[in-house]
Amino acid sequence: MTETTIRVSEIFGPTIQGEGVLIGQPTVFVRTGGCDYRCSWCDSLHAVESRFREDWQPLSVEAIWAEVETLSNGKPLMVSLSGGNPAIQPLGPLIAHGHARGYRFALETQGSVPKDWFADLDVLVLSPKPPSSGMETDWQKLEDCLSMADGKPQTVLKFIVFDDADYAYAKSAAARFPALPVTLQPGNHTPPPPEEEDAVIDLDGIMARMHWLVDKVMEDGWFTARVLPQLHVLLWGNRRGV
Amino acid sequence: MTETTIRVSEIFGPTIQGEGVLIGQPTVFVRTGGCDYRCSWCDSLHAVESRFREDWQPLSVEAIWAEVETLSNGKPLMVSLSGGNPAIQPLGPLIAHGHARGYRFALETQGSVPKDWFADLDVLVLSPKPPSSGMETDWQKLEDCLSMADGKPQTVLKFIVFDDADYAYAKSAAARFPALPVTLQPGNHTPPPPEEEDAVIDLDGIMARMHWLVDKVMEDGWFTARVLPQLHVLLWGNRRGV
Numbered sequence: 001m002t003e004t005t006i007r008v009s010e011i012f013g014p015t016i017q018g019e020g021v022l023i024g025q026p027t028v029f030v031r032t033g034g035c036d037y038r039c040s041w042c043d044s045l046h047a048v049e050s051r052f053r054e055d056w057q058p059l060s061v062e063a064i065w066a067e068v069e070t071l072s073n074g075k076p077l078m079v080s081l082s083g084g085n086p087a088i089q090p091l092g093p094l095i096a097h098g099h100a101r102g103y104r105f106a107l108e109t110q111g112s113v114p115k116d117w118f119a120d121l122d123v124l125v126l127s128p129k130p131p132s133s134g135m136e137t138d139w140q141k142l143e144d145c146l147s148m149a150d151g152k153p154q155t156v157l158k159f160i161v162f163d164d165a166d167y168a169y170a171k172s173a174a175a176r177f178p179a180l181p182v183t184l185q186p187g188n189h190t191p192p193p194p195e196e197e198d199a200v201i202d203l204d205g206i207m208a209r210m211h212w213l214v215d216k217v218m219e220d221g222w223f224t225a226r227v228l229p230q231l232h233v234l235l236w237g238n239r240r241g242v
Numbered sequence: 243m244t245e246t247t248i249r250v251s252e253i254f255g256p257t258i259q260g261e262g263v264l265i266g267q268p269t270v271f272v273r274t275g276g277c278d279y280r281c282s283w284c285d286s287l288h289a290v291e292s293r294f295r296e297d298w299q300p301l302s303v304e305a306i307w308a309e310v311e312t313l314s315n316g317k318p319l320m321v322s323l324s325g326g327n328p329a330i331q332p333l334g335p336l337i338a339h340g341h342a343r344g345y346r347f348a349l350e351t352q353g354s355v356p357k358d359w360f361a362d363l364d365v366l367v368l369s370p371k372p373p374s375s376g377m378e379t380d381w382q383k384l385e386d387c388l389s390m391a392d393g394k395p396q397t398v399l400k401f402i403v404f405d406d407a408d409y410a411y412a413k414s415a416a417a418r419f420p421a422l423p424v425t426l427q428p429g430n431h432t433p434p435p436p437e438e439e440d441a442v443i444d445l446d447g448i449m450a451r452m453h454w455l456v457d458k459v460m461e462d463g464w465f466t467a468r469v470l471p472q473l474h475v476l477l478w479g480n481r482r483g484v
Contacts, residue, residue: 013458016469023265024425024468026460077465183266210477216255218268223319226266227258234476235452 004093005058009033009047009084011067012241018232020125020158020183021105027078030064030067030069030094032056035084036112039133041187043163043238045194047084052194056096059108061094068098076102078122084111087145092117108158110135114144121153126180130159130166132187139176146177155180171222182225184217186210192238199238206233215235246335247300249327251275252291253309253481255318260474262367262400262425264348268444270313271318272306272336274298277326277356281375283404283429287482294436302379303335310340315329318344320364327351329387334359352377356386363395368422370415372401372408374429381418388419397422403455404429413464424467426459428452434480441480448475 013028033056035048046052052079068079079098081091087109094103095117106123110158128142149155157168157180166187174182186209192199210229217227236242255270274469275298277290288294311322323333329351337347337359348365360366369478370384371377391397395444399422408429416424428451434441452471478484 014465016456016459026465026467026469051409062365071371072465073463075463075465207477209251214258221315221317223268223314223317225268227268228266229473229476231471235449236458 004090006061006064006089006091007033007056007093008059008064009044009052009056010241011064011071013071013203014159015242016231017078017106018230018235019031019081020026020108020228021154021156021181021226022078022123023228023231025078025107027080028068029080029082030086030093031067032083032086032089034088036088037085037110037133037135039121039127039129039135041133041160041189041191043188043189043191044082044084046240061097064094065097067166068103068179069101072103076104078104078106080108082108084108085113087113087118089198091115092120092224095120109145109207111142111145112138114148115142116148118145119150119152121149124149124155126155126157127158127160130161130169132162132166137173157182159184161185162189164208165214167216169221170225174225184213184227185230187236188230188233190238192240196238197240199208201233201237203234204238206230245286246332248303248306248331248333248336249275249298250301250306251294252483255313257484258473259320259348260324260472260477261427261469262350262470263396263398264320264322264365265424265470265473267320268321269322269348270310271322272310272328274323274333276326276330276389278313278330279352279371279375279377281371283375283402283431285430285433286324286326289484291436292311297427306336307339310345311343314345318346320346320348322348322350323352325378327355329357329360332448333357333461334362337362351387354380355382356383356390358390360387360391361394362436362457363391366391366395366397367400368397369400369402369424372403372411372446374404374408379415386463391416399424401426402429403427404431404451409455409458411468413462416467423450424457424484426467426469427472428455430472430475430480432480433480436474441484443475445479448472
């Protein structure tokens with residue numbers, strides 16, 4: 001058996017995937033701890049900031065898998081590897097372990113850390129961060145992520161859009177990768193403070209952003225992009241673990 | 243040119259598709275008039291009841307296309323053929339006309355009227371109606387729809403679920419067609435009266451149904467089914483034309 005350990009912030013589900021191309025898909029989430037980014041509006045700081053590092057248990061593949069199997073009652077489903085940036089963890093052995101049991105894997109990452117095990121995924125969601133995040137995209141790294149994936153997983157781009165600058169970023173980033181499907185998602189400008197598990201959100205404001213984004217995409221004629229909300233936020237607000 | 247005329251209730255968009263596998267996809271909707279069903283909770287009675295027949299203009303393919311091109315500014319996108327039951331209209335020539343111009347076509351139908359032009363579609367959404375609708379499914383007709391489609395369009399099942407009986411129906415219907423992807427959708431128990439274009443909805447009630455359906459699917463372990471809301475209802479209520 002493998003000696004790999006993976007830093008895990010939380011494992012939860014099954015619940016529906018709330019974002020992107022897999023929206024609505026029953027999923028168990030394995031959220032890893034640690035991130036090479038610090039996005040201004042991060043909604044998962046409890047899995048990002050080092051001061052929560054003690055909450056991120058170093059777990060073996062077997063320990064993670066025991067929890068995934070318990071939650072899913074041993075019935076194969078989609079496992080979403082999220083974070084933080086899950087790409088900084090050694091997830092290859094976990095994916096192999098789950099595949100052997102009929103489970104599927106989607107990875108959500110900003111695309112800043114390429115790994116050879118990307119080619120083993122079923123779905124790779126690359127979500128480069130727009131200007132409002134305060135982060136800078138390393139395009140070479142994003143290209144490297146695609147090279148690592150080697151055309152094997154279903155690969156899609158997901159952009160969070162808060163404003164016009166973010167929209168322009170999404171358009172030009174999508175133009176670099178014309179073969180990849182795109183989803184656009186309005187941001188949650190009321191993300192939870194990491195100490196709170198059920199902080200209040202501004203649902204009206206989020207809805208207004210969604211209306212704005214739909215109108216913008218239609219006026220712009222970007223008809224190949226799909227516009228989707230964070231469905232879990234509409235359904236459960238900032239509550240964690242759903 | 244063709245002499246075909248199609249009874250059209252409304253043409254609108256582009257806006258995002260609110261339901262099913264194409265959720266979030268920019269779409270122009272061509273809603274035809276007339277239906278062989280009378281579902282108890284129909285949300286489009288203005289395109290169903292014969293008393294509105296005078297509002298359903300018999301339009302040529304060219305007239306419909308002129309409107310679709312105006313709305314989409316001549317830029318190809320997904321056209322959703324909905325109703326009523328659009329399958330009772332002669333839509334083959336419209337699909338051929340649009341395909342020649344780079345547009346794509348999705349059809350939404352209960353699957354009660356098979357047509358040979360189903361094979362020309364890009365996406366076929368079969369939405370057999372559960373017990374709460376008051377309708378009876380003719381399974382042979384649904385099979386015939388699949389035969390007509392001949393495996394060519396992306397074909398999916400969409401079930402509206404109001405209660406446990408509807409859920410049981412969806413499960414057994416899905417089991418008849420194990421190769422078809424499934425989406426489940428909570429119903430809108432406050433559909434608009436056909437005379438009103440922006441009737442009030444019970445959003446809390448719809449959200450409660452969505453929560454109930456997510457919980458039910460997770461407890462039941464139906465992990466291949468996706469659970470999706472009517473996104474347009476969450477965003478715009480019962481407003482027509484969005």
